[in-house]
Amino acid sequence: MTDVLARTDAVTQERRLVTEVPGPRSRELAARRAGAVTSAVGSVLPVYVERAGGAVVVDVDGNSFIDLGSGIAVTSVGHAAPEVVAAVQAQVAAFTHTCFMVGPYEGYVAVSEELARLTPGDHEKRTALFNSGAEAVENAVKVARVATRRSAVVVFDHAYHGRTNLTMALTAKNMPYKNGFGPFAGEVYRVPMSYPFRDEPGMTGEQAAARALALVETQVGGENVAAVLIEPIQGEGGFVVPAPGFLPALADWCARSGAVFIADEVQTGFCRTGAWFAAEHEGVVPDLVTTAKGMAGGLPLAGLTGRAELLDAVHTGGLGGTYGGNPVACAAALATIATMREQDLAGAARAIEAAMLPRLRALQERTGVIGDVRGRGAMLAAEIVRPGTTEPDAGLTAAISKACHAEGVITLTAGTFGNVLRFLPPLVIGQELLADALDVLDAAFAAHAPAG
Structure with missing residues (x-):
């Protein structure tokens, strides 16, 4: 898989938090937004973006987030792809x-x-x-x-x-x-x-x-x-x-x-x-x-x-x-x-699947709150349910996603019942960066849905 660390002009491909999330500049912009933007338009993240490159988004406070959403499957070739x-x-x-x-x-x-x-x-x-x-x-x-x-x-x-x-x-x-x-x-x-x-x-x-x-x-x-x-x-x-x-x-x-x-x-x-x-x-x-x-x-x-x-x-x-x-x-x-x-990004998507599916299935086995792991390529999901049932648990899904955001990983939710974590990383994401994001996801599950 192409590793965007090779790009000397790219945003550094690492997760890095330098303030709380959201930081002071993002909070300031949120206050301005409240007076200018209709509340009918929502946002997933509580931070405001300043720049992005490859698979990393940097907010106005200097925090770097690993992007597992790609702007909802848009920046597949990476943010600000040089070409x-x-x-x-x-x-x-x-x-x-x-x-x-x-x-x-x-x-x-x-x-x-x-x-x-x-x-x-x-x-x-x-x-x-x-x-x-x-x-x-x-x-x-x-x-x-x-x-x-x-x-x-x-x-x-x-x-x-x-x-x-x-x-x-x-x-x-x-x-x-x-x-x-x-x-x-x-x-x-x-x-x-x-x-x-x-x-x-x-x-x-x-x-x-x-x-x-x-x-x-x-x-x-x-x-x-x-x-x-x-x-x-x-x-x-x-x-x-x-x-x-x-x-x-x-x-x-x-x-x-x-x-x-x-x-x-x-x-x-x-x-x-x-x-x-x-x-x-x-x-x-x-x-x-x-x-x-x-x-x-x-x-x-x-x-x-x-x-x-x-x-x-x-x-x-x-x-x-x-x-x-x-x-x-x-x-x-x-x-x-x-x-x-x-860059054979179809092949890169298959490599992402090969890396992510075992981690998601291990979470499913350990926590008992993932009813289904599914998807193809770099379009993967985990459906969250109450243990031992197929009853959707939207609250837990939102809590896990929010915990990932707080630790510098962008995740999205989806589903008719609001109980699906969906993963859409840029196809150029490096394997080490992807592994770091999955470690954060593991910790979020451990905090909100501990095994046993």
Whole structure:
């Protein structure tokens, strides 16, 4: 695995606390924030960031944190990756914006070509670029509806697809994403997800798919379905990995029924799971793929890529947006993709999995409060429950995460029940730094969930 300690110009790759957390400067900024920023916007950390490099974030008080969140799976190539920084600087010096719908430019075309090469399948593809994952998902639904002349969209329990009105309808979890914001877009139908930890023991992926599709056939009608939309591994829902066979069965049903199979790879894409895209793990070829997050090294960029006949079914001018495919973000994406390819960051994700899974499983064995350890590559999770049960323990999950923050490790929580610790380290994290972060995690469990 690439060790960013080799970068002489990078932030020193170590955990180091020089004040309490939060420190005085962060507390000062928190007071300013209270008078200027709406309380509707929350933050995980109680500190304010001054700079970051590789897998380390430094706050305004000089404390250095090991990042196991990557800004929610965004900085996969590391914070301030030199190749990305150089590409952005060069593009900013050339031009920052023309709007591709007014004056097109090569970067947009080049990113679209890369997405055609990288996404699963060797069919002819087309791409449209946007700003956020929610925009990509919303436009995927638009494309599917136009191409099929149908309206129904099938989604899954525990799904998260965004915060726009349509993507809130597609999202399962009420708080904090949907509560009070309705009414939502119609013709969205939710069916059960394959969730091995919470399904009936022994339920296969094929059986879980049959359960879901039976509801689609009886309550929606296959002939009415424009699209089946799914995260190959659910993100905010708790890093739920469906049982083998679930995704292929859904894709096969779509092919038979004339529905569009959409893979939401916003969080799972770009080497995060140990492959370029998570659908590859079972050989699934989606009709449409949505991307964002890890694609552009921290700059806002999203993509919708898929079968040429689907995307080209939309009338000219039907897709777009003022900032979609911004030239600076495109330059960052091309540098990010090149870095992933040259440094084999899919392989790095698999090495992270090999290092982390034994540590998480040892914690599971020792503490008795981890009901499930799951994930792929550098997208891993531990589901926290009350000992001897499957009852979610959100309070303990929050306490452990907060304890990690206090000791200089950034961790995130997730899950429909708020009881999942999720881990998304930058793919360039050094093994020693990762081991240090896991030592902190061990100590947090020891303090809040001692063995026995």
